[in-house]
Amino acid sequence: MILVDTLVQGILLGGLYALFAAGLSLVFGIMRLVNLAHGDLIVFAAYLVLLGVSLLGLSPFVAALLAAPIMFVLGWLLQSAVLNRVLGKDILPPLLVTFGLSIAIQNGLLEAFSADSRRIPAGALEGASINLGIVTVGVMPLLTFASAIAVIVALNAIFYQTALGRAFRATSDDTVTAGLMGIEPKRIFAIATGLAMVVVTVAALYLGMRANFDPSVGPARLLYAFEAVIIGGLGSLWGTLAGGIIIGVAQTFGAAINPEWQILAGHIAFLLVLLVKPRGLFPRAVD
Amino acid sequence: MILKLENVSKSFGALKVADSVTFAVPRGEALGIIGPNGAGKSTLFNLITGNLLANAGRIEFLGRDVTRAPAMERVRMGVGRSFQIPQPFEGLTVFENLLTAAAFGRGGREAEMVEDCARILDETELLKKANVVAGTLSLLDRKRLELARALATDPQLLLLDEIAGGLTEGECKALVATIRSIHAKGTTIIWIEHVLHALNSVVERLLVLDFGRVIGLGAPDAIMASKEVREIYLGLEV
């Protein structure tokens, strides 16, 4: 059944996109920060995990566990030292800063690691597959999808069930008044970016185990991630997952018609959704 | 009748903020609107100006059905408004604020509007600050600018939303005088205000809104005396 196979592979691919997008969704939702460096930060984290694997001989999962706190701190520093200073009503300054950052990371990685493609070796997992009768699916894509769900469940719990999450949302609405509530908006933003970088590490782990990467592959991932976030609706993490799946499924079906339509079909699905629902599928009551 | 509303309704989700509102305003009248906070007064203005579109009902201005007409079309027909929270064009000067309103609200060339703008600035005591960037104005001047900018569109119907709120007595008196003189020139006025003594010194009729419904419409004295109004608006023992 090629049809079912295409659908299943598309959904699993959507899990990867959702993983790319989850961190972005968090940051975009809380501080309206259009982070053009998000894709490059994923690549950066992938190199970090790779270093753990190749220098320390760790398993990729353990290496990611080590990389996550480092990424959290980097995210924290990036937000405190740079991004906090340009956030405001105007979306342009952060746009330009993160664009600058994107270029700087790409070329910094190029200096450090050269343009060679690398991959995080995952041993037997790479080719492992499960035969489900109708379809044969890879263990890796399944794991990716499960991780996407886990990440989103965890982020949602933080967002809606904890005081930190309440502070996230309040700060996202009005930083001055949040300050009057005893919340340091800049600290909240720094925590949010740190958290997003932890999610980025998870995304990086799967990016690196699934395919080759080199310093230049970030931006291509970024656009899909943005599409997933926007399709889902600002601030809705489940929406982001739905968005990722929509793009993934559209891409596999587009490709089934002709590989030329693969990426195009994803973009067109994005455009169609926005045409019908300009604020995404699950918009917040107030933007 | 310059303005006619028939069964106009508007909801935000489950919240009904205009509930079959029906009334008419004759040309040249000054009508006051009162009602508790959240009664739907500002919303009613937004419906009349086209900043919001009604869910149901019909709005007629100068005999034409404008229920679906966009805001800028209604401005050009002669509906001018001020905002409850002043919304100046902050990057423009006071004069440029007026010039914009004049050039687009009436649809003429800038040069022809200059003197009219200067006159309105003079009337609203903003002339001194004509070349000051509006973002730097004090609240009082912002409120004056709201009025001046609405006037610059040369309205036949002027909608004022709480422009006396937060003014001192002296300021308030000056404002009332200005509004009176505008009214005297034949402009129809609808004025939302909590400062009742100011309102009642200008308007000929009062309309009372509560939960989006019109619960009273008539001469100010009669309205102020009605038991219903005293109960829900002023509180019983007042």
Added chain:
Amino acid sequence: MLLETRALTANYGQFRALFGVDVTVDAGECVAIIGANGAGKSTLMRSITGVLRNEPGMVLHRGESIGALSSAEVMKRGIAMVPEGRRLFPSLTVEENLLIGGQMRKAPGPWNLAAIYDLFPILRERRRNPGTALSGGQQQMVAIGRALMSNPELLLCDEISLGLAPVVIRDIYAALPKIREGGAAIVVVEQDIGKALAVADRVYCMMEGHVTLAAKAGDVTREAIHAAYFGEAA
């Protein structure tokens, strides 16, 4: 002395809004600050709460300078504010708006969710609504409740009656004595002189960035206020 400002100045860019303002508030007392539009009342509130930063030594809390602290740090010292224009958080429900007021400072005191709902029963009904879907008066109640949730020592209220119907103003002012009973000192910024004098122990009048009158509420005469308010003899 709970709070003291010493020769406090404040600027918006080039524009100086406060010129050496001296104000004191004692524990548990209620102080009114009156003045015309643009007198600098809100600017004073913003300077005290750290929204506008100022030089060390200009604002003292229990004798310690707090002028250089962020608004979050000031708040954690027990100074809560009901800002001009309410400023509720649209993404939070009414209840969450209240909760967030108390989550960064946990001080013992009379105020908690139940107490706030008792003070403003209408809020209990609308607790699941987004804060901004309420009417102006209801929003004002949420804003006051939100500030109370941290059980502050000092509550700053900036024009809490602005734009409200008389009946709502009455309800809100009726709540102030209950708040004092809870032990908080209160500063009310008001334009309505009568209302201010009715609740306050002491009153300051401001004009164009200066304090032009400081007096006990019972002692002031109409003439003195008029002179301070408008800068001229009545």
Added chain:
Amino acid sequence: APAIAQGAKIKLGYVSPQTGPLAGFAESDAFNIQAFLASDAGKNFEVIVKDSQSNPNRAAEVAKELIVDSEIDLMLVGSTPENTNPVATTCEAEGVPVISTMAPWQPWFIGQQGNPGDPASWKPFNFAYHYFWGLEDIIATYTSMWKQLSTNGKVGGLFPNDADGNAWGDAKNGLKPGLEAAGFTLTDPGRYQNLSDDFTAQINAFKSGGVEIVTGVVIPPDFTTFWNQARQQGFKPKAVTVAKALLFPQSVETLGAAGNNLSSEVWWSASHPFKSSLTGQSSAELAAAFTAKTGRPWTQPIGFVHSLFEMAANVMGRVKDVGDAEAVAAAIAATDLPTIVGKVAWNGAGVPPFAAKNVTKTPLVGGQWRMKDGGGFDLVIVDNSNAPEIPAAGKMEALG
């Protein structure tokens, strides 16, 4: 030759992708240029290198800078059509001679035509000359490799929508007619965009077409994605012979055990039986010198980058006035030089008439990556039917 004696140095422009995804092609630039300048002939030259950043836009731009600002006498360029085509086109338009290599001649020649779909409109160039092999050589080599195995002859093609992919996948001028003539059938699901995340469609198409052999011209990241997904989705071909993705040992190493016995075309190797006309080094010596200097294993582009400078030395040695573009172009056309990558002479041998003026060919063989016992891979030449002078070192093996 008279020009060389005159003291003023001859200016060579060299555009290469020193950064970006194609940077692997440029890794021996510094090594080769240094060797060239140190040689006797090299003393008369100045080499001005510009980085194209792997961006065709930038490549055209820096080519123009070299021509206009640096006033170069001869342009050298290589490293895939993304780099050669913009540079060659610019030179042609500017009337500056250019020697180009490391791109199959079809994407180079046809790709530079205004309308690639209309052979009647194709025109030869006056200043642009190219040496490398063509798709007909790929077809001959690949089919001969595959014939060493027993397969059903069904081939699946992976062709991206880029200069190479469009040329290789072209129904008329690409692999298809040649494969069919050799008794193979080609399943071509269509062009895909580079850096694709998903090859399910291709895998499904190959599965339902009963494909046992995979070929194509794929960039390394995409090949890894494809190969992992193929294994995950239970697609097990007997041979995978793709170009570009498997050029560099690093790309194969990232695949681990799954890289064993993947195969690829070989245009230069340490065992090619040719000598440098510049330094007299054999292929093996050149490769060894590179490894000694940089600590990195040899790669195929090393020989070709080296040969570009052999060409420059030889051509400029034969012209009187190095500033005379027409004379330089004529000298290029008259070249007959044995280089480290084989003989280069624009004599029209094996090239269709429309391209005969500007294109000449170097030999091509087939190789297979074999995992070494201690880790790492060797590229073993398993087919030399197209160029018997290059020794084969093994036989083609089916994938496990």
Added chain:
Amino acid sequence: MTQLASYRLTTRTRTGTAAGLAALVLIAVGIVLPAFVSRSVIQDLFYILTMLTLAQLWNLLAGYGGLVSVGQQAFVGIGAYAMFAGVILAGWNPVFAILLGGVAALILAIPTAFFVFRLQGAYFAIGTWVIAEVTRLLVAQWKTLGGGTGTSLPREATGSILGVDAIRALFSVREAAARDILAYWLALVLVVAVTGGIYWLLRNRLGLALAAVRDNTEAAKSVGVDAGRLKWAVFLLASVATGLTGALIFLQTARISPDAAFALTDWTAYVVFIVVIGGIGTIEGPILGVIVFFILRSALADYGSWYLLSLGIIAIVVMLFAPRGLWGLISSRSGLHLFPVRRRLAGPKIEGGH
């Protein structure tokens, strides 16, 4: 109110007049320049002028119209491809085919506007980017113009461009140099028309309307400004001119590929960089920005990835320390406005026009 007759509107300032004269002199110098400078200077100027044109147009969109597009490469690309199609498929003279670029950009801009105007802020930005990607992917399927490979202008076409022969004769230069001079002149015409046109618009009613909508859309509607139509007008105008610029750029390059023509970095990112470094929302900003950008580019271009690394860092630093751009810094210090647009009311009782 008779004494009010003495009120009048003025936008003129002394610096404005001086700057206007200086601009005229510069344009005149620009026209005769090819007689005096080398070809490489002409090429550099061509690059500067076309980037300046793109920057002014993006500034019109983002700085004045509040439309932060990151998809302008769509119009550069489609304009360029239309020009190529005109030359290769229809056999037009390249100079006329440039006009096709404008037409094609307009045709693309209309459906694009329909779509992206439904979106706000960051959504708008990403929406434009996606549209540009879709356009790129579609054009990459246009096999007659080389698909993803791209194509070049045929020699016959580049050799027979209108006016090139005359220029060769006039300056006695080679054909390629004459082509550069022609392209340079066209770029000069374009940049003067675009900058002048924008300045004219700003001093017109449209300028007020743009400022009003940017400050407060709801209020602008309430004084009769048709915000929707305004956005349309700005977007279509900018798109057409961007398309023309794209066609001109690729006429000079003579080679095109989807990746080059629709390059986010080259045609939008650098342009944003120029505008923001120079100072957004001013006409002076992009001019200053393009000069700074060009100097950086020339100074650093030979350092490979370090060049781009430093460019990225410079962008960050400028944003952190001069968020209104360099021109913002200069004009707030000195009060200088070379292109004054502020309308002042002059007459009695008005406090000094500060």
